[in-house]
Amino acid sequence: MTNNASLKALLKPMNKKSILLSGSELHETNLVFLKESEDERGSFTEIFQKDWGTVLNPVQWSLVRSEQNVLRGMHLHLRHDEYFCLIEGHCLVGLKDMRPESPTYGKSVLYELHGSELSALIFPRGVIHGWYFFRQSIHIQAVSEAYHHYNDDDNLGCYWKDPELNINWPEINPILSEKARNAPSLSELLIATGISESV
Numbered sequence: 412m413t414n415n416a417s418l419k420a421l422l423k424p425m426n427k428k429s430i431l432l433s434g435s436e437l438h439e440t441n442l443v444f445l446k447e448s449e450d451e452r453g454s455f456t457e458i459f460q461k462d463w464g465t466v467l468n469p470v471q472w473s474l475v476r477s478e479q480n481v482l483r484g485m486h487l488h489l490r491h492d493e494y495f496c497l498i499e500g501h502c503l504v505g506l507k508d509m510r511p512e513s514p515t516y517g518k519s520v521l522y523e524l525h526g527s528e529l530s531a532l533i534f535p536r537g538v539i540h541g542w543y544f545f546r547q548s549i550h551i552q553a554v555s556e557a558y559h560h561y562n563d564d565d566n567l568g569c570y571w572k573d574p575e576l577n578i579n580w581p582e583i584n585p586i587l588s589e590k591a592r593n594a595p596s597l598s599e600l601l602i603a604t605g606i607s608e609s610v
């Protein structure tokens with residue numbers, strides 16, 4: 412799936428499946444489909460298990476509300492791994508692998524997630540990431556290093572629409588934070604981090 416027309420078709424309201432929309436899976440990145448056990452009282456869902464064997468060893472959990480048409484990111488952390496679970500709404504998650512030692516170095520992927528079909532996306536340090544919300548949404552995120560530790564020196568980023576990210580975002584004009592609006596290009600980010608892009 413590589414063009415915006417195909418993306419639009421997939422994003423019809425009828426389609427409630429959380430899927431990999433474009434690109435291919437990144438090394439050590441997992442989309443875990445969660446089992447929602449329903450009964451007459453409601454439902455119960457385990458959202459994280461250490462036994463899944465993912466890269467994540469979480470130390471901080473956060474709940475984030477986003478308005479319609481918000482894009483958060485793109486961010487890059489070199490020391491910590493991350494977890495994302497949409498619990499309400501509809502979003503896209505874009506990732507790009509910037510780990511030179513990874514077999515999927517330089518590859519990008521775009522996921523479409525629905526809160527109505529719970530899933531957890533877990534990815535390692537060195538993967539550039541960002542999320543776009545089609546409508547008012549709520550997600551849970553977790554990190555393997557606390558924000559008050561990493562914010563000073565491991566909270567890097569680049570401009571979400573940089574073509575070198577090669578992330579197949581649809582045509583959107585999202586609401587961004589001031590920091591995201593003024594974020595550097597991918598090549599500026601890579602120079603700052605000492606990672607060389609050869610793909």
Ligand SMILES: Cc1cn([C@H]2C[C@H](O)[C@@H](COP(=O)(O)OP(=O)(O)O[C@H]3O[C@H](C)C(=O)[C@H](O)[C@H]3O)O2)c(=O)[nH]c1=O
Pocket residue numbers: 473483484485486540541542552558588
């Ligand atoms: C990340 C974080 C933020 N905050 C506070 C600091 C600000 O007052 C406010 C928003 O923070 P910021 O603008 O840095 O967050 P985003 O740019 O939306 O970043 C988010 O999206 C991208 C894609 C991510 O990877 C981040 O982990 C995720 O939080 O929440 C906290 O109190 N704790 C936290 O752990």
